[in-house]
Amino acid sequence: MFKDNLIQLRKFKRLTQEDLAEQLGVTRQAIAKWEAGETVPDLDKCKKLAEIFEVSLDDLANYEPAEFMGLGVPPKGKHIFGVVTIGEKGQIVIPAKARKTFHLSTGDQLIVLGDETQGLALAKSEDFLRLADLVRKEMDYSSKS
Secondary structure: OHHHHHHHHHHHOOOOHHHHHHHHOOOHHHHHHHHHOOOOOOHHHHHHHHHHHOOOHHHHHHOOOOOOOOOOOOOOOOOOOOOOOOOOOOOOOOOHHHHHHOOOOOOOOEEEEEEOOOEEEEEEHHHHHHHHHHHHHHHHHHHHO
């Protein structure tokens, strides 16, 4: 996983092994060995790699793309949780990892937002309503000025 993610991320950033080696203060041969799976970098180098590629350290080391999607490591804070199927009544099951990441529990209410050009989005209703209230208050304040 690590070696594949390293290769994919380096190529995505259009860096040569030499470019990456220079940024890390290692030799090109060290990068080649990491990419071949012969050795792995120490933790400090892994942290620096995650910073360079703007991904989480966990994703750098462990991310396994779903075979049917063929997508690489997502940027830090971005997630690909998988595919869900819409049931007869329009229901979907949110993957467990997504529920854990976003602290969703049974009984939580979500608001469904849509943009015909960008798709659907889900947000916790309490968070969305709090944001909408802040925007409304700012608009009220601006119109009085």
